[in-house]
Structures are given as structure tokens and as C-alpha cells.
Amino acid sequence: MPDRSRDESSLAPAHDELPVREELRGERPYGAPQLDVPVRLNVNENPYPPSAAVVADMAAAAARACAGLNRYPDREAVALRADLAAYLGHGLTADQVWAANGSNEVMAQLLSAFGGPGRTAMSFAPTYSMYPEYARDTHTAWAAGRRADDFTIELPAALGEIAARRPDVVFLASPNNPTGTALALADIAAICAAAPGIVVVDEAYAEFARPGAPSALSLLASHPRLAVTRTMSKAFAFAGGRLGYLAASAEFVDALRVVRLPYHLSALTQAVARVALAHAEEMLGNVAQLRAERDATIDWLRAAGLVAADSDANFVLFGVFADRHAIWQGLLDRGVLIRETGPDGWLRVCMGTPGEMAAFRAALKELL
Numbered sequence: 001m002p003d004r005s006r007d008e009s010s011l012a013p014a015h016d017e018l019p020v021r022e023e024l025r026g027e028r029p030y031g032a033p034q035l036d037v038p039v040r041l042n043v044n045e046n047p048y049p050p051s052a053a054v055v056a057d058m059a060a061a062a063a064r065a066c067a068g069l070n071r072y073p074d075r076e077a078v079a080l081r082a083d084l085a086a087y088l089g090h091g092l093t094a095d096q097v098w099a100a101n102g103s104n105e106v107m108a109q110l111l112s113a114f115g116g117p118g119r120t121a122m123s124f125a126p127t128y129s130m131y132p133e134y135a136r137d138t139h140t141a142w143a144a145g146r147r148a149d150d151f152t153i154e155l156p157a158a159l160g161e162i163a164a165r166r167p168d169v170v171f172l173a174s175p176n177n178p179t180g181t182a183l184a185l186a187d188i189a190a191i192c193a194a195a196p197g198i199v200v201v202d203e204a205y206a207e208f209a210r211p212g213a214p215s216a217l218s219l220l221a222s223h224p225r226l227a228v229t230r231t232m233s234k235a236f237a238f239a240g241g242r243l244g245y246l247a248a249s250a251e252f253v254d255a256l257r258v259v260r261l262p263y264h265l266s267a268l269t270q271a272v273a274r275v276a277l278a279h280a281e282e283m284l285g286n287v288a289q290l291r292a293e294r295d296a297t298i299d300w301l302r303a304a305g306l307v308a309a310d311s312d313a314n315f316v317l318f319g320v321f322a323d324r325h326a327i328w329q330g331l332l333d334r335g336v337l338i339r340e341t342g343p344d345g346w347l348r349v350c351m352g353t354p355g356e357m358a359a360f361r362a363a364l365k366e367l368l
């Protein structure tokens with residue numbers, strides 16, 4: 001991977017003289033450093049690439065799609081959405097599922113349809129740092145409630161904030177990024193009942209959840225203003241394929257179809273994602289191993305005298321460091337890239353192969 005660390009957050013000199021929107025002046029492109037180091041544990045990817053057999057199937061499907069690239073792709077991505085519905089289960093059908101280039105694009109579409117001037121989106125921090133950016137980009141006001149010290153959402157406080165702010169859109173990441181915290185279904189249902197607008201449960205890490213952390217998909221039938229977003233970027237080992245999706249009512253999906261760009265999902269993306277879904281069992285084959293790695297990493301960090309948050313995802317938030325940047329830099333100097341994110345003093349590491357995790361532990365031990 002090329003080293004883009006120098007240019008990714010910098011802008012051409014004249015940028016700030018252009019008549020960009022006031023709220024974008026001085027803003028830098030968002031993103032974790034993409035550095036060419038031996039051990040990359042910073043963006044919650046699945047460390048295991050697809051097998052040679054799956055790669056061959058993907059290449060054949062891509063070749064067939066290429067033979068028709070003179071034509072626009074299926075604008076409605078019907079076959080892919082049917083496959084996604086079958087993968088999700090819960091009796092969902094293609095018209096209740098939507099797909100886009102990553103769940104980030106799905107969330108931008110959500111705010112195009114349900115946010116906008118005079119409207120408010122809300123979440124509970126610390127949480128996914130992209131939500132306020134989608135709000136900014138769609139002229140949607142942003143409101144952030146707080147999570148408790150253990151990163152759970154305290155229901156009475158949350159319901160109070162929702163009553164006070166009357167948000168049009170509530171984002172609930174479960175399991176949450178960067179903390180790994182899953183929400184109880186009863187709490188999600190209570191928030192759905194109280195929220196005046198739509199509720200979006202972002203389940204980017206659902207496949208990594210521990211037993212007993214059920215999906216909000218089971219609430220869809222009884223909550224018409226609820227949507228659940230998923231992604232193939234994490235457990236599904238398809239981050240480079242860019243495929244995110246959403247499940248909701250057919251009427252809800254229709255609202256997203258109105259705001260999507262024409263032919264937003266390329267024929268190549270649709271074809272290759274369908275191959276990945278046809279091999280779901282294999283693509284998800286390392287999830288159990290990554291879960292075990294997560295639990296072992298939490299135990300190891302705690303035994304080393306650190307604080308580690310409970311996690312239902314493929315990463316662990318740990319600390320608490322007086323100078324977290326020094327720890328992050330020390331790890332990087334030893335060839336291990338993790339993420340400097342979350343509340344002050346905390347760092348996030350995502351689960352790699354056993355060899356990568358051994359490298360992480362060895363490097364961190366030297367720094368403690």
C-alpha cells in the first residue's frame with residue numbers, strides 16, 4: 001500500500017480561497033492514517049483475505065460483468081438485494097433491503113432523505129465519528145448525548161435527551177465503535193417508541209457479537225421507523241469491495257431510492273458482492289477465531305494492568321494512558337499501527353492474525 005500519510009489530510013494551497021460552504025472552510029478530509037507498516041490493526045478490517053477459490057469465482061464474475069460494461073448496471077440492484085435479504089433472514093425480502101457503496105453511503109443517503117435544513121440528527125458519544133460529518137454535509141443539525149462511564153447508554157437519560165432535542169434521526173451503533181458496547185434490545189425498542197423520527201441501528205459489527213447480543217433486525221416488524229444498517233467491510237472480509245446495506249420497511253427503502261445517485265452501485269460491485277455472499281460461510285469462516293482473539297486480548301490487557309472495555313466487536317478499546325499518543329507512536333515505531341481514537345487516554349486495536357496479535361502484545365509490553 002502506498003504511503004499516503006503526507007497527502008491525505010493536506011489540501012491544495014488555494015483551497016481556503018475557494019467559495020466553499022462556510023462550515024467546510026478549514027475542514028480536513030477525515031480518515032485514519034493509511035501507512036505501509038507490517039501490522040495494520042487500525043481500521044477494523046478482517047485480516048484474512050478471500051481464498052484462491054473465492055478469488056477465482058470473483059474474477060470470473062467480474063469478467064462477465066466487464067463484458068457488459070457498455071451498459072449501465074441494474075439501478076435497483078435487485079438480485080444483490082435479494083441475496084442480502086436471504087443472508088439476513090428474519091423473513092426479509094429484497095424490497096426491504098437497500099445497498100450502497102459501504103454503509104457510510106447508506107448513512108449519507110439516510111440523512112439526505114430524513115435530515116436536512118431545520119432537522120436534527122443525534123447519537124450518544126463516544127461513538128462513530130462519521131455521524132457528525134454526514135450531518136454537516138447534509139445541513140443537518142447535530143446533537144450528541146453522552147454514554148455512561150462504562151460506555152453503555154443509560155436509558156432514562158437518553159430518553160430525556162430525546163424528549164428535549166426531538167431529533168429527526170437517532171443513530172445507535174450497536175456494537176458501538178470505538179467502544180465495542182452492544183445495546184440491549186429492550187433499550188433499542190424503548191428508544192424507538194420514544195423517538196419522534198427515525199432510529200438507525202448501525203450493526204457494522206453484528207457478526208462479532210457475543211451470544212446473547214441479538215440483532216435489532218428482530219425489531220423491524222414492530223417498529224416501522226426503524227432501520228438496521230450492516231456492512232460487508234468487517235466480518236465479511238470485503239472492505240475493498242465497498243458494500244454496505246440496510247434493512248427496513250419497503251416504504252423506508254423507497255425514501256432512499258428517491259435520493260440515491262443514478263446507477264450508484266457499479267456492475268462490478270454488484271457482481272463481486274454476490275459472489276462473496278454465495279460464499280458467506282467461507283467469508284465469515286474466521287469470525288469465531290477473531291472473537292476468541294478479542295476475548296483473549298481483553299484478558300491479556302487486563303492482566304497487564306490496563307483497562308479494557310468489554311467488546312462485542314472485532315476490536316478492543318483500552319487505556320488509560322496519560323500520553324496515549326506516545327503509546328500509539330511507540331507501537332508504530334515497532335511496526336504496529338493501531339488507532340488513536342475514543343475518549344482521552346484510550347486507544348483502539350482491532351483483531352489481526354495470531355502472529356499480528358503477538359507482535360502487538362510484544363510491542364506494547366516494551367512500552368509499559
Ligand SMILES: *Cc1c(COP(=O)(O)O)cnc(C)c1O
Nearest residue numbers: 102103104128177204231233244
Ligand atoms: C466500519 C464502520 C461502518 C462501515 O463502513 P463501510 O462504509 O460499510 O465500510 C459503519 N459504521 C461503523 C460504526 C463502522 O465502524
